[in-house]
Amino acid sequence: xxxxxxxxxKDFVLLASDSVAGRxxxxxxxxxxxxxxxxxxxxMAVSGEGGDTVQFAEYIAKNIQxxxxxxxxxxxxxxxxxxTRRNLADYxxxxxxxxxxxxxxxxxxxxxxxxxxxxxLGSMVNLPFAVHGYGSFFTxxxxxxxxxEDMTKEQTLALLQRCIDEIHERFIVNLNSFKVxxxxxxxxxxxxxxxxxxxxxxxxEGTQQQQQLMDTA
Amino acid sequence: MTATYDRAIxxxxxxxxxxxxxxxxxxxxxxxxxxxxRGNDIVVLGVEKKAVAKxxxxxxxxxxxxxxxxxxxxxxxxxxxxxILINRARIECQSHKLTVEDPVTLEYITRFIAQLxxxxxxxxxxxxxxxxxxxxxxxxxxxPHLYQTDxxxxxxxxxxxxxGRSAKTVREFLEKHYTPxxxxxxxxxxxxxxxxxxxxxQSGSKNMEVAVMKHKQPLKILETEEIDKLIQEIxxxxxxxxxKKKKQK
Numbered sequence: 001x002x003x004x005x006x007x008x009x010k011d012f013v014l015l016a017s018d019s020v021a022g023r024x025x026x027x028x029x030x031x032x033x034x035x036x037x038x039x040x041x042x043x044m045a046v047s048g049e050g051g052d053t054v055q056f057a058e059y060i061a062k063n064i065q066x067x068x069x070x071x072x073x074x075x076x077x078x079x080x081x082x083x084t085r086r087n088l089a090d091y092x093x094x095x096x097x098x099x100x101x102x103x104x105x106x107x108x109x110x111x112x113x114x115x116x117x118x119x120x121l122g123s124m125v126n127l128p129f130a131v132h133g134y135g136s137f138f139t140x141x142x143x144x145x146x147x148x149e150d151m152t153k154e155q156t157l158a159l160l161q162r163c164i165d166e167i168h169e170r171f172i173v174n175l176n177s178f179k180v181x182x183x184x185x186x187x188x189x190x191x192x193x194x195x196x197x198x199x200x201x202x203x204x205e206g207t208q209q210q211q212q213l214m215d216t217a
Numbered sequence: 218m219t220a221t222y223d224r225a226i227x228x229x230x231x232x233x234x235x236x237x238x239x240x241x242x243x244x245x246x247x248x249x250x251x252x253x254x255r256g257n258d259i260v261v262l263g264v265e266k267k268a269v270a271k272x273x274x275x276x277x278x279x280x281x282x283x284x285x286x287x288x289x290x291x292x293x294x295x296x297x298x299x300x301i302l303i304n305r306a307r308i309e310c311q312s313h314k315l316t317v318e319d320p321v322t323l324e325y326i327t328r329f330i331a332q333l334x335x336x337x338x339x340x341x342x343x344x345x346x347x348x349x350x351x352x353x354x355x356x357x358x359x360x361p362h363l364y365q366t367d368x369x370x371x372x373x374x375x376x377x378x379x380x381g382r383s384a385k386t387v388r389e390f391l392e393k394h395y396t397p398x399x400x401x402x403x404x405x406x407x408x409x410x411x412x413x414x415x416x417x418x419q420s421g422s423k424n425m426e427v428a429v430m431k432h433k434q435p436l437k438i439l440e441t442e443e444i445d446k447l448i449q450e451i452x453x454x455x456x457x458x459x460x461k462k463k464k465q466k
């Protein structure tokens with residue numbers, strides 16, 4: 001039921017995740033942050049099995065910090081994503097696999113902004129935009145239609161708003177708030193939560209006529 | 218008599234010595250000097266940079282290692298042993314954050330390193346680590362600390378200390394000149410560390426490496442120009458002192 005969205009723009013990556021923390025049919029928390037900071041310019045959004053998500057994310061984050069301490073510089077986005085994928089794949093065929101789907105967004109000086117999509121089976125792809133969860137059924141086609149390379153932050157946020165509006169329109173589960181973060185050359189920035197655009201209530205045409213008839217009667 | 222009691226370190230000598238540990242301390246005394254000074258808002262580490270061979274590449278910051286964003290370590294003794302200890306300490310810093318969500322306190326990581334060293338003084342077939350360390354940093358609440366560990370596995374907290382070659386001379390200098398008022402000024406704290414180091418090192422920024430850390434700020438390695446400027450100030454002050462004394466006479 002969780003939805004993670006990632007969009008790569010001009011020298012930045014935008015990551016958005018729904019903020020519902022649910023168990024079975026209950027929404028436990030409505031302002032939950034599913035994104036973890038791996039380093040100053042690396043962000044990971046996770047979804048999947050309850051404890052696995054946090055456990056795996058924190059484990060990866062601390063190992064990336066260790067790399068920085070040992071070597072004096074941060075891992076590149078590509079290397080960090082490969083390391084993450086390697087861990088997912090190794091644990092997959094152990095008795096304790098991690099059921100975690102994730103998006104990694106990062107920026108480094110050599111390759112600029114990068115977005116990686118990874119699933120719990122350890123497959124990984126570098127994509128201009130990516131979505132995890134049922135939300136993908138509704139949003140990928142929106143992105144296919146409106147995504148362009150090198151969009152500005154405003155354009156990307158507008159695209160994200162379209163996606164969230166579509167999810168609100170058609171997805172049976174109510175995901176009415178998304179946490180949004182941007183990674184660019186200056187680091188990780190937290191933006192305001194995004195909610196679906198409130199539309200004015202639509203009155204069916206029939207009721208207006210009926211009302212008129214009743215008034216005259 | 219000493220020769221028969223230093224093969225296996227698990228053996229005490231008749232008069233209660235652990236000779237391997239004492240020999241390790243000798244190795245430390247041969248290492249290049251390291252000085253640490255704790256101010257009220259700043260901690261300073263200074264190390265002697267041994268001159269490199271003509272054809273060797275000069276690599277900066279070999280003796281001051283960052284264990285975590287808020288902890289730095291300088292050592293005197295066997296560099297290779299230090300690498301192992303530093304690596305274990307770095308892993309422990311991250312592991313601590315992973316399990317308890319808090320960064321290590323200086324006391325915790327010092328205790329960890331000291332316990333590790335002690336383990337090697339009581340293991341079969343292993344020799345002690347041949348180095349002493351000076352560990353500086355700030356706890357999460359902002360209090361600065363300076364700790365020292367020995368090959369024996371003991372650890373102490375200090376306001377200012379030195380290890381390695383001529384440590385005794387430097388420590389005596391620090392004892393004479395360290396005052397609580399001095400600790401309130403960042404600049405004076407750095408200058409004290411420099412002055413102490415200058416007691417045993419040839420004057421000049423190319424013979425020393427100085428690193429400072431302030432609360433919630435990353436470790437800063439002072440540039441050669443900065444060190445040179447401070448050394449100039451120190452020498453000027455020395456001259457003025459000498460002039461004053463002459464006039465008094």
